[in-house]
Amino acid sequence: MAEQDTRLGIWLMVATTLIFALQDALSRHLAGEYNAMMVVMIRYWFFAAFVLTLAARQAGGLRAAAKSGMPQVQALRGTLLVVEINVMVVAMVLLGLVESHAVFACYPLLVAALSGPVLGEHVGWRRWTAIGVGFVGVVIILQPSGGVFSPLAAIPLLAATMFALYGLLTRYVARTDSAATSFFYTGTVGVVAATAIGLWFWEPMVAPDWGWMGLLCLTGVAGHYTLIRCYEVAEASAVQPFAYLQLVFASTIGLVVFDETLRTNVVLGGAIVVAAGLFTLFRARKLRG
Template sequence: MAEPTGDRAMPDDQNRLTYAATAAAAAAPPPLAPATLGVKDRTGLGIALMCATSLIFAFQDAFSRLLGSEYPSVLVVMIRYWVFALFVIAMVSRQPGGLRRAVRTKRPKTQILRGALLVVETTLMVEAFVRLGLVGTHAIFTAYPLLIAALSGPILGERVGWRRWLAIGAGFVGILIILNPGGTELNLGAGMAFLCALLFAIYGLLTRHVSRDDPAQVSFFWTGIAGAVTVTVLGIRQWEWLAPVDWIWMAILCVLGIASHWLLIRAYELAEASALQPFAYTQLVWVSFIGVLVFGEVLHMNVVIGAAIVVAAGLFTLWRARVTANRLRSGE
């Protein structure tokens, strides 16, 4: 039996939302939405690039944790955003219409809000890395697709089918298993990680909302520029010069950020978002290895089990979205 029609999303909107979600899962602003070529024999290359991107994102998070343990998180994010803003300007300048077109938005307040939300989410993510560790933070953050599905009703006025509500419920059971309430003292970082997932879910839904009026080029520009302005206002008072060796780590972090976003853009030029999204979860595997081997984090069994449940539930919601989108295309 098909789910209610209110559970459907337009294919382009769903792809843009999935695309934005993939990028921001790494706590970094998303690149341009894909111009999918639809060439089936290039999907494998797109998947390979997505896996490589997820690996680079994992190393980004490791450097963010390293720097975040020595400096204010907002300072680390501010410098990253300054470099990212230059990257945004360079990328958008090459698009049709250039910067003049990118500035023109029909929803300036929402675009500014998106950029501000992502700055707060990114800053909290770095702080969570320091307090909770890479493994625990990402295990909780993987709940964001479930939060997107749950909030699509109150924010976008959509109905979520009963199958996806079951998946959402299962995912939150997984979160409880990760948190293990009563078994251990809850870490403030766990609350920050969940808040990051919630903020990013709202950001993703707002991205979907503005995509109805603004092309991806415009949203990409405003994400980077509004974010850079916001984080500068919030963080400039905490400015301090980094130690010489830490400037090296910061430079590597920024280079990794540019490289990962360029690879992500290329991946989405080669394959559809629905085919690539599942492979974004490989980042959880990479950060687990880095967290354990580099930072000495402990991979508790409840985290492994809970994260597996959350990922499975998230993949199910993505699969249901793809099924309903395909049904729309076929006219059923």
């Protein structure tokens, strides 16, 4: 039964990465026409409605979901994710899906590197070696001699750093709070932060683009639903390596839909980053097991 659940979890993770890749493509399209902050704000309105609906249907309702031992840290988590999403959407507009995701793929390495100072976890020499190798891959992607290397390349790297901190804070609050509580704060604090930022950039949208916006909101809800189901039926350590498929799906969309180019250094560097990230995941799983 456990094997069957793991298989289902893997397929759900594959579906999640595909949905999130489609979400990124829609975000890039809309943010190319309208301000990225407004696009993220509207997306969060629908996401918050989904979170509140889910919390209301669980035992104890909204009051139980809102009960946290670390409300300030939860608020920081929710705000950090909103800022990260805004930064990543800007990166996808300026650099494209392929190069943005290639750089962003280093976030598991940042999680491993920062788990010591943030969570007090021990990181052995093998994982430090993998982290170092992974960042060699990032340098190859950035290609100091030309190509991607520019101040713009720092944008997806900043997004990856913020997402790593968000992940570490999620693990930190898990010491006192349930996953349902963390999800509740992600949506509720997030929508307040997204609205506080996005309202300043409101601009009218033409009717067809409201259709794309509706599809963006649906992919956001669908992606989080499949991700929740994924972690319900399988261990995170078993399915997490498949999250790298988002790089493959997003890059494919970037090449086919947005006519982006695939540079050799991006392929080579991306492969090194993914390999190093997979090693850190498997190493962490082995140490836990």
